[in-house]
Amino acid sequence: MRVVMVGLSHQTAPVELRERVALAGDALSAALDTIGDRYPGVEHVIVSTCNRTELYIARPAHEPPDGDALRALLAEVTGVPIDELTPATIQRENEQALSHLFRVASGLESMVLGEPQILGQLKRSYEEADARGAVGSVLHKVFQDGIAVAKRARHDTGIGEGRVSVGSVAVDYVRQVFDHFDNKTVVCVGAGEMAKLTLRHLTKLAPQRLWVANRSVERARELVEQLASKTDADSPPIGARSLDDLDTLLIEADIVVTSTGATDPVITRSRFKPLLRRRRGRPLVILDIAVPRDVEPTVGSLHDVYLYNIDDLQQVVRQTHDQRSDQIAACESLVREGVRSCLAQIQHRDIGQLIKALRRHMHDMGDAERQRTMRKLENAFPNGDRATIEAALDELTHRMVNKFLHMPLKRLDQRDPDAPMAFYASALRRLFGLEHDDDAPSASPDASRDPAPKPDASATDSADAPPERVEPEHANQTTRGDG
Amino acid sequence: MDLTTLILIALTIAAGVASVLGLKRLKGEPAGGSVGRWQRGLIWLCTLGAGALFVYRAVWVHDVWQPLHAHIDGLLLIAPLLGATVLYLQHPSRIPGVGVFAGPMLVLILAWAICASAWTLKLFDIDSVWKAIHLASVYLGTLLFAMAAVAGVMFLYAQRRLRSKAAPVTPSPEGGRRFASLESIETLIIRTSALGFGLLSLGLVTGLVIVSQEQTRLGPGWWYSPKVVLAAAVWLIFALVMNVRHTASFRGSRAAWLSITGMALLLATMAIAINLPDLATPTPPTGGGP
Numbered sequence: 175m176r177v178v179m180v181g182l183s184h185q186t187a188p189v190e191l192r193e194r195v196a197l198a199g200d201a202l203s204a205a206l207d208t209i210g211d212r213y214p215g216v217e218h219v220i221v222s223t224c225n226r227t228e229l230y231i232a233r234p235a236h237e238p239p240d241g242d243a244l245r246a247l248l249a250e251v252t253g254v255p256i257d258e259l260t261p262a263t264i265q266r267e268n269e270q271a272l273s274h275l276f277r278v279a280s281g282l283e284s285m286v287l288g289e290p291q292i293l294g295q296l297k298r299s300y301e302e303a304d305a306r307g308a309v310g311s312v313l314h315k316v317f318q319d320g321i322a323v324a325k326r327a328r329h330d331t332g333i334g335e336g337r338v339s340v341g342s343v344a345v346d347y348v349r350q351v352f353d354h355f356d357n358k359t360v361v362c363v364g365a366g367e368m369a370k371l372t373l374r375h376l377t378k379l380a381p382q383r384l385w386v387a388n389r390s391v392e393r394a395r396e397l398v399e400q401l402a403s404k405t406d407a408d409s410p411p412i413g414a415r416s417l418d419d420l421d422t423l424l425i426e427a428d429i430v431v432t433s434t435g436a437t438d439p440v441i442t443r444s445r446f447k448p449l450l451r452r453r454r455g456r457p458l459v460i461l462d463i464a465v466p467r468d469v470e471p472t473v474g475s476l477h478d479v480y481l482y483n484i485d486d487l488q489q490v491v492r493q494t495h496d497q498r499s500d501q502i503a504a505c506e507s508l509v510r511e512g513v514r515s516c517l518a519q520i521q522h523r524d525i526g527q528l529i530k531a532l533r534r535h536m537h538d539m540g541d542a543e544r545q546r547t548m549r550k551l552e553n554a555f556p557n558g559d560r561a562t563i564e565a566a567l568d569e570l571t572h573r574m575v576n577k578f579l580h581m582p583l584k585r586l587d588q589r590d591p592d593a594p595m596a597f598y599a600s601a602l603r604r605l606f607g608l609e610h611d612d613d614a615p616s617a618s619p620d621a622s623r624d625p626a627p628k629p630d631a632s633a634t635d636s637a638d639a640p641p642e643r644v645e646p647e648h649a650n651q652t653t654r655g656d657g
Numbered sequence: 658m659d660l661t662t663l664i665l666i667a668l669t670i671a672a673g674v675a676s677v678l679g680l681k682r683l684k685g686e687p688a689g690g691s692v693g694r695w696q697r698g699l700i701w702l703c704t705l706g707a708g709a710l711f712v713y714r715a716v717w718v719h720d721v722w723q724p725l726h727a728h729i730d731g732l733l734l735i736a737p738l739l740g741a742t743v744l745y746l747q748h749p750s751r752i753p754g755v756g757v758f759a760g761p762m763l764v765l766i767l768a769w770a771i772c773a774s775a776w777t778l779k780l781f782d783i784d785s786v787w788k789a790i791h792l793a794s795v796y797l798g799t800l801l802f803a804m805a806a807v808a809g810v811m812f813l814y815a816q817r818r819l820r821s822k823a824a825p826v827t828p829s830p831e832g833g834r835r836f837a838s839l840e841s842i843e844t845l846i847i848r849t850s851a852l853g854f855g856l857l858s859l860g861l862v863t864g865l866v867i868v869s870q871e872q873t874r875l876g877p878g879w880w881y882s883p884k885v886v887l888a889a890a891v892w893l894i895f896a897l898v899m900n901v902r903h904t905a906s907f908r909g910s911r912a913a914w915l916s917i918t919g920m921a922l923l924l925a926t927m928a929i930a931i932n933l934p935d936l937a938t939p940t941p942p943t944g945g946g947p
Contacts, residue, residue, distance in 0.1 A: 346825035350815065353841040455901075455908035457839060478909045480819050490824045 175312050175524070176235050179271040180244040180263055181221070181228025184285050187262035189224075195252045195259070197222040202299075205251035206306045212247065213239055217310040219303040219317065221278070223295045225285055227252075230275065232312035235600065241265040269517055272316055276509040279324035281333060287498065288333035288505075293324050312520055323512035331504040340368075341375035343490045344461045347482055348379065348429055351459050355379040361427040362386045363420065363441075364434035365397040368463050372431050373401055377412075385423055387415045389434070421445070425452045430460045432468035441469040443476070450476060463487065521595060525586055528599050531608050536579055540571040661710060661718075661729070662774045668706045668736075669767040675699035676760030683757055697744070700756060703763055704740030707733055707770075725792045727780045728931055729773035735800040736766045742804060752845055754826075754836040758811045762803050777931065787870070791863035794856045799923060801853030802895065806920035808845040809913035815839055816910055843901075843909065846916050851899040857892055864888075887926040894919035 182195060197205050197220055209218045209231075216239065217232040229244055239247065245263055249256040266274045274283070279296050281288040300317040303309050309317070327333060352358060358381045362369050365388040377384065384401075388394035394414035401412055415423060417440075424430065424446060434440055441460070455478060462469040462483040474481030544567050551563055586598055602608065678696040711733040715724045725731055743759040746752040783789050816839060818826075826836040837845075868879050879885060894915055897904070901912040 343825065347819070349838060350819055350825045350836070351839045353838040353844070451905065454905035457909060474820075482822060486822045489822075493824050 175217075175232045175520075177230065177232045177268055177271045177312065177316060178241065178244065179228055179230050179266045179274055180241055180248065181226060182259070182262045182264070183226035183228070183283065185283070186264055191254070191258070191262055192224065192227065194254050195222075195227045195248070196224060197227060197252065201251075202302060203306060206303055206308050208251055209247060210306070210308055217313040218308045219300055219313055221296055221299040223292065226278070226283075228278070230271065230313065230316075232310065232316070235603070269513060272320070272513045272516060273509060275316065276320045276323050276512055277506075279320045280327040280505055280509060281324070282502065282505055282509070288328070288501070290328065293321065293328075296324075297321060311523075315520060316516060319512055319516040323508055326512075327505045327508045330508070331501045333498075333501045333505050339375075340463065340484070340487045340491060341372045343487045343494075344372050344431075344463075344482070345375045345379065346490075347461070347480070347487075348376065348459050351457055351480055352428065355381045357382050358428040359426050360384045360429045360431070361423045362397075363417070363423075363430065363432040363468065364388060364464065365390075365393045366433045366435065366464075369431055369433035370397055370400065372433070372461065372463060373397075376429065376431070377401060381429070384412045385415050385427075386412065387417050387420060387423055389417045391416050421449060424458075425449050428456065428458060430458065432460065432462045433464045434468050435464070436468060437466060439468055439470045441473060443470050443472045446473050446479075447476060450478075461487070525595065525599060528602060528608065529583055529586060532583070532602060532606060533575075533579060535606055535608060536575045537572075540575045544568060544571040658775065661714065662771055664706065664710055665767055665771045665774060668703050668710075669764055669771060671699045671706075672703045672760060672763040672767055675703065675756070676764055679757035679760045683754075696756060696760075697747070700740050700744055700760070700763070703767070704737045704744065707740065707767065708737035711737065723783065725781060725783065725789070725796070727773070727778055729770050729778065731792065731796040731799075732766055732770040732773055734796055735803070736763060736770065738797075738800050739763055739766065739803060742800075746845070752808075752811075752837040752841055755807065755811060755845075758814070759804075759807045762807050766803070773931075779931070785867070785870075787863045787866050791860055791867060794860040794863065795927075798853045798856035798860055799927070801849045801856065802891075802916070802920050802923050805846050805849040805853060805895070805898065805916040808842050808849065809916035809920075811837070812839060812842045812846065812913040813910060815842060816913075839909070843912060846912055847899055847901060850895045850916060850919075854892070854895040854899050857888075857895065861888060861892060884926055884929050887922055887929065891919050891923045891926060894922065 182192065184192065187195070202220060202222060205220055206218065209216065209229075213231075213233070215233075219230045221228045221230070227248075229248055231239070231244065233239070244265075245260055246256055248254075248263070249259045252259075277283045279293055281290065281292055284292050296317070300309065300313075300321075304314075358379075360373070360376050360381045360383070362373055362385065365386055369386075373384070373386075386394040386397050386401075388397075391414055394416075398412045398414045420440070424441070430441075432440060457478045457480065460469055460473065460479065460481045462481065465484060467483055469481060469483070471481070471483075473479060548564060548567055551558065551567075552560065555563075582598075582602070586595070586602075675696050678692050678699070681692050682696060711724070711730065714726070714730055714733065719726045724734065739759065740763060743756050743763075747754075747756045781788070781792065783792065815836065819839070864885075897907060898912055898915045898919065901907045901915075907915065
């Protein structure tokens with residue numbers, strides 16, 4: 175059987191298209207049923223999250239549906255025009271399809287590298303397809319192995335840990351100091367772009383109050399409006415204040431973000447120290463993301479003040495990236511190993527079915543010829559010993575069939591990792607017309623290595639498929655899941 | 658060497674291994690890793706083992722239902738309670754990482770129990786309900802102050818990490834944090850100190866009742882004996898710690914240091930109490946257990 179994946183993700187399609195293609199609830203069930211009705215006997219699973227919609231199928235080699243048919247099907251069930259859908263989709267087959275699925279499950283293809291939600295979403299998709307009878311032995315094996323590999327990858331490598339943007343590192347530092355935010359006040363000094371990005375992360379903590387203080391109150395109001403429009407009803411009250419109120423705000427604040435364009439420090443030790451007593455010993459986290467710095471470094475040595483500047487935050491981002499490269503390599507190694515093992519097991523089962531079918535086919539042919547010869551001999555020797563002749567012919571036929579089959583079957587059964595098993599299997603099926611004889615899963619030729627000529631269009635990535643996937647983007651990662 | 662001591666040695670070693678594994682976890686093992694599971698498993702073992710030993714001694718060794726028969730029984734009461742508290746608090750949504758710091762405290766209590774079993778066994782003379790309440794409240798108070806001290810050490814460690822600008826301990830794939838925030842650790846210090854303060858107050862009041870009713874080992878100048886003075890100091894310290902959020906000068910690391918100091922003074926008080934001449938009943942030492 176061939177495993178084929180056709181789908182789109184955040185790497186190939188904008189969110190507007192992904193939203194329209196996403197399938198959930200009844201729509202997902204209906205789509206699964208449509209595929210099952212249209213292509214009976216084809217195993218299929220649809221993985222649909224807000225960041226990807228992918229259709230996985232397992233079907234006999236050289237049989238429909240091919241990639242184009244799957245795209246058309248996806249267009250039909252989602253209602254998105256095929257011309258719009260096609261450029262945003264990718265197609266993977268066999269080893270590449272398995273590798274893609276395993277990478278998705280492990281979080282290697284997620285917007286936030288290693289995020290854990292995708293594994294649960296994948297499981298639910300698989301269970302939904304299974305509940306509707308759409309999953310057979312091949313996709314059972316593929317999805318179960320994919321989930322197992324993903325669990326191991328997360329457990330062994332810690333791929334989901336660490337933060338890769340300044341804003342998320344800032345949030346992590348804040349969460350190391352505070353536990354509850356419903357009684358905390360965030361003060362942002364300055365209204366620049368960096369401040370906005372960091373505040374977007376901090377608003378997710380749902381603090382009690384958020385103030386933006388700026389020399390120009392108008393500018394502060396603009397930022398407040400932008401933040402308010404991006405946050406939901408449960409978000410904290412956000413207000414604009416003048417920089418003249420800074421001392422009052424520093425007394426009230428639990429978290430301070432500074433991002434002004436001032437050339438001299440805005441918060442100096444001499445200014446802040448007298449305020450400490452009025453803060454009554456409450457801890458204060460200061461995130462100074464301005465260059466040049468807005469907070470005198472000596473402020474950080476005051477009691478219960480935790481000061482981090484942009485270099486401190488970027489240092490953590492760099493450390494995470496360094497750790498990530500090792501984790502990604504370890505994760506990819508596990509995925510490769512898992513794909514190889516899964517393919518080998520599918521292939522082994524497939525070869526077994528092929529051998530059985532070939533043997534049955536040859537013996538059927540031998541039996542037919544034996545009966546024909548028997549009739550001729552009966553006509554030529556009407557008084558001959560029928561039983562003896564029949565036994566001799568029977569033995570001859572079986573011996574010849576077995577001798578003919580011995581070498582090819584031996585080669586097929588060797589499980590030599592270097593042998594082009596997929597090629598052998600494919601050739602035997604074609605040469606002996608066994609495509610429809612063995613209804614069990616067949617060999618899974620590696621599309622990228624298969625030396626055989628591609629028997630149909632589905633054996634290749636479609637010509638109009640979009641370019642290969644791009645590397646996951648980590649520049650602006652959030653704590654969002656895959657969907 | 659009796660069975661109780663042998664079991665205590667085994668449990669102390671298990672607690673020691675759990676502490677070492679806890680230190681290894683601090684170095685960044687992924688959450689949910691095998692080291693963490695082993696550490697939790699060993700704390701479970703110590704908790705259940707010490708609890709079973711306490712029950713065994715109370716029910717079978719002394720042949721009467723008297724849980725606190727000797728100092729070792731008091732230590733065997735607080736060791737499993739400490740273990741159970743740690744296992745409860747160690748959940749990612751509560752105070753993750755507390756097991757790392759509580760491990761050495763568990764080792765200390767179990768090691769002390771070995772000494773109390775093998776070398777310094779003295780039986781209590783519990784002839785009134787006041788003495789029973791006094792002992793129970795002092796031991797349970799000690800447990801809570803031990804937790805406060807553990808939280809104090811944890812606070813200082815976390816604060817040091819933050820001050821050195823080490824990378825924050827990030828959420829695990831399962832969604833939990835591997836290390837508690839300063840705020841939640843401080844809350845733990847305050848709550849355990851408040852509860853411990855209440856129990857210690859009860860212990861002090863019952864102690865006063867006991868010395869006023871009978872001639873005690875402390876003699877006529879009991880009110881300035883080291884035991885009473887140190888106990889009063891501990892009481893004052895924890896009275897301060899439980900109110901740090903209302904006294905601006907003692908928040909954060911100062912509260913942590915106070916809780917550690919209070920525990921050290923409490924240990925000194927207990928050591929003095931145990932070793933005071935004529936502190937125990939005239940009953941001669943009879944061995945630590947079965």
